[in-house]
Amino acid sequence: MTKIAAIDLGAESGRVIVATFADGKVELDLINRFTHMPLTADGGLRWDIAALQRHIIDGLTQARIRHGDIAAIGVDTWGVDYALIDAAGELVEAPYCYRDKRTDGVMAEARRTMPDAEIFRRTGIRSMQINTLYQLIAHQRQRPASLTTAQRLLGMPDWLHFWLSGERANEQTFSSTTQLCAVGAKEWDRELIRRFAIPDHLFADIAPAGTVLGTLRPALARECGFTIAPRVVLPGSHDTASAVAAVPGDPATTCFISSGTWSLMGAHGSGALTSPEAHAALISNEIGVGGAPRPLTNIMGLWIVQECRRAWAKAGSEKSYAELTRLASEATPLRAVLDVDDARFLHSSVDSDDMPSRIRQWCAEKKLPAPADLGQTVRFILDGLADAYARVCANFERLSGKRFAAVHVVGGGGENQFLAQLTADACARPVITGPTEATALGNVLTQAVAIGVLASPAEARATLARSIALKHYE
Structure with missing residues (x-):
């Protein structure tokens, strides 16, 4: 032991x-x-x-x-x-x-x-x-x-x-x-x-x-x-690298999302994508554990929900993430898609207007109706994320020449079952979630190989497969 x-x-x-x-x-x-x-x-x-x-x-x-x-x-x-x-x-x-x-x-x-x-x-x-x-x-x-x-x-x-x-x-x-x-x-x-x-x-x-x-x-x-x-x-010291090291399944047929404050969506085994088309598609060729390129796209992620929750709590309406997700699932979706990667959503509310105000401002500039309440605001964000995932998945298929059979979500964002289902619907393919603690698992598995507890990366993958349970959304 x-x-x-x-x-x-x-x-x-x-x-x-x-x-x-x-x-x-x-x-x-x-x-x-x-x-x-x-x-x-x-x-x-x-x-x-x-x-x-x-x-x-x-x-x-x-x-x-x-x-x-x-x-x-x-x-x-x-x-x-x-x-x-x-x-x-x-x-x-x-x-x-x-x-x-x-x-x-x-x-x-x-x-x-x-x-x-x-x-x-x-x-x-x-x-x-x-x-x-x-x-x-x-x-x-x-x-x-x-x-x-x-x-x-x-x-x-x-x-x-x-x-x-x-x-x-x-x-x-x-x-x-x-x-x-x-x-x-x-x-x-x-x-x-x-x-x-x-x-x-x-x-x-x-x-x-x-x-x-x-x-x-x-x-x-x-x-x-x-x-x-x-x-x-040294594990994969970038949290995304450690999280992706704990993505199970066949990397040749799966697009991954490391979901948390940021959403990092990409594909294994495609090699570096450095063409002008990849540049236009906002690809970043980060490096994974083992030293191979891991092309991905940064998407703003659940940060927008986190900052809305912080603003609402400050105004006296404190709710858990589970409560906000339930309200979102019950809300009527808006007939518009939020651009979650708009630069105004990057900054913290510590030194900027609060996030709900920035969403209303975005809607006003686009001449679109703004969300009416907390639930509709969170629904607007989650629908925007699912739409972004679908667009990025299509980009990777076009650039890599692959057809992905599924989208695999790891990290804390994978616990949001409503977002997982929205993603499956938007991407028109199954979504698999888990492990939630992918970053920690990838971290310790890399260390275990380094100090000889596990003999190889292959043994690390086998150990991971024996240790986790996954959820499927169609």
Whole structure:
């Protein structure tokens, strides 16, 4: 029996989960779950690093109490955000959240240096203002002294691995989200970095998922109560990479959606899609666990519902996600389709108008009737998501030359049975959901292979298949 911990951080909440590997199966135990939100500080929207560290230490301490010593620990997070560290290994400043408004207008400025099409040809990544490339252009423009002081750029999970182990590494799946790597993300695109006047010394070698960095720092091991320090292992450090590593079934015939705050929809086994047609279809060729390209499209996701719920709770109408989904299922659908990827829906209500107001504004601009109540608003969003999924599925079939027999949804969004049925209806094919905890499963399975608990990725897939139950929607 072997215990492995996943520190799984989304852009709204985080968890520490312990996996037990025994009798050919893997079983997960949720140790703690916590909310983490960016704060407005030092002129920007930034992550509360001290709070994240406290939650992780609490989770690891509780994990040790419940499970004893743990063999390995690995972190996955959302993509694109980064930390700058100085020569002493200290943070130069609190990391920005990708929803900060500093990148507004930066893409237009960047096009004067390099057109979007050339950036896509070089990196294989769709241009989005949240990408690390555009964040760094904004950083260079607004706070150049920080980049001068910094000795190294680490992605958010890379920085957390450094804090845990004392070892610095830029993990490949996360690095592929930055739009700063050459296609395939085996190396940084130094010419692109130079063209945008980003300091070249910030970027060191890229390490593949499955790299064993070392062990938990002695001081942290003592604080958490471990008698034997766990190894610190790079999983697919981008949460989508870990989630897709836990998509069961035949990758040649299935389109996947990793559904949560964002919806990441794509296809396995298509190779990198870098044609002008792929660029026009908003494809990003991120890298999966194992190093192969994993083409996908970013869709705004359940973030819009999350922000509506936050606004309604603030106004005195607090409802659970289950209640909101029930109201949506009972609501009359509008005769319009919400563009869930409209840029106005990107920003947090912390520094923008609330989300329901932005939806009403979108409807007014389109001369469409606005949703009448909470249920109709959520129905409007979910219908918009299902429509987006259908369009993206059709794009992947056209570009890859494949016909997908089903759409497989993993992650927390797969628990929304109403959305799953809307997706099946919109895509005109079966939808399969599960596992809900795909990110944590992909994380620990990668670690298990790395430390020899499982012999190979094939054994990891077999272990996964024996351990999960799926739901089907026609």
